[in-house]
Amino acid sequence: MLSYRHSFHAGNFADVLKHITLIQSLEYLRNKDKPFCCIDTHAGPGKYALDGDYALKNREFDNGIAKLWQRNELPDSVAHYVSLIKRFNSSDTLTRYPGSPLIAKQLLRDKDRLCLFELHNTEIKLLTAEANKDKRINVFHADGLTSCLKLLPPFERRGLVLIDPSYEMKSDYQQVVETLIAMHKRFATGTYALWYPVIERSRNQKLERAIKACGINNVQLFELGIRADSDEHGMTASGMIVINPPWTLTAEMKQILPWLADVLGHNDEGFYRIQTLAGE
Template sequence: MNYRHAFHAGNHADVLKHVVLLGLLDALLRKEAPFFVLDTHAGRGRYLLKGEAAGRTGEATTGILPLLGLQDPPPLLARYLRAVAADNPVDALLVYPGSPLLTAQAMRAQDRLAACELQPEEAAALKALFASDPRVAVHARDGYDAVHALLPPRVDGTRIARGLVLVDPPYEAQDEEYPRVARAVREALERWPQATCAVWYPIKQRRSLQPFFRKLEGLPARSVLLTELLVRPDDSPLRLNGSGMAIVNPPWKLDEAIAPVLPVLGDKLGERGTSTRLEWLKRDEG
């Protein structure tokens, strides 16, 4: 696997993914009981925006950077911007926090995170980042295998009822990745039915995602919510034209928190032909 997220840190896909992630974490934080998060493809946790990789591509210039200084953003977008700012000096954006760091920042003493990363260099950086945080366990292993090994979660022999499985693979071989994602989410739900599962997916041509969506519809889940941001029309299979998050068993009113954010992201990050989507793929009417 050759993928390195450092080249894409803070881009439009990260913005959408992390806005949704924080919305999910905020829902978990509404109750005092502990929660558990499994991040299957965690990366290194923190990225230097002026580093060689991110500096070479400059993708943050069409992602997080246009959102800085935004006046009166919707509450969930404001939450995201505060979380990014918390890892930086005042009035400067030097680093971009990845999903495990954003999760750890939000967690309380009773909550737990298992962050999995297969690439040795990235896993070593992740372990160093959380070396002094007893709430976070870093696993240098395949994240899909971790679904079987770590779920349902237990801390000191006590099962944790609530939580989130975040699946954010690189999709280097998409024909292989989508079936693996669907199998992993199915197993996660079978082992931990109370969990919410959030899956990030790239959009090059949306019509190619239909088989994946059909698999999501067939999951043993109450509901599935799709949220997408296309920064340009999806008429090129060679470019990342946008991305989406499929949220399986989303918490109550998550869609209402996301809805006002999407038009702002489309306006600030999109090119000509941008579009957004917030749609129930499957909905519990009970």
């Protein structure tokens, strides 16, 4: 919805998981010389000020990137993620956090493309400025869930679609499944990374059942929780559902999710899930 502003949540534990998944998936695509296309359906403004009013209101980043910022002996994929975030900060002090568009931009080669969708009237202006006439990047002021279908299949025939809606409306859970089915029909070999929050577990269980029943194969779920499921604490966990994941991703998540659950979890309540929703 147009009222949603990710600035309140930038750099939180959900961003940690989402952006590590994004980085690992793009690095896998970079391993081959052939070009790829990355599509972000809910791009946001591109970057966030962690010392700004929005981020400071709830300081969600304190339980995300801030806990990793100066920590030594990080797992390799977590260290890679933190190193990319540090590129956006001019000192050892954490004040800036890039959104998925700027993280993806750092991993593009000259031959690759990035397509960004944003509907919010203010954030599209900020996002366009961040693209800064980069010929590899196309910015669209549109609803990414419906409009990105026209880009599929990409002419590169290799790519990743990041789907990150706000879920402010309960109907979003059903819409993302319908959109995934339509996307997959157009581009069956693409990788699709769907982010989801855990606020009311029954909604997530319904989402998982719908994806299992939709007929798409090769689907993995990776979830990170910082508190036990509860109706009192807002978002207690979040996850990524990945269609056609890199073959290296599950092994990597088995290494880092237990570590992240331990480091980011509240009072030993951290947990994780790794589940195959559909086999190959």
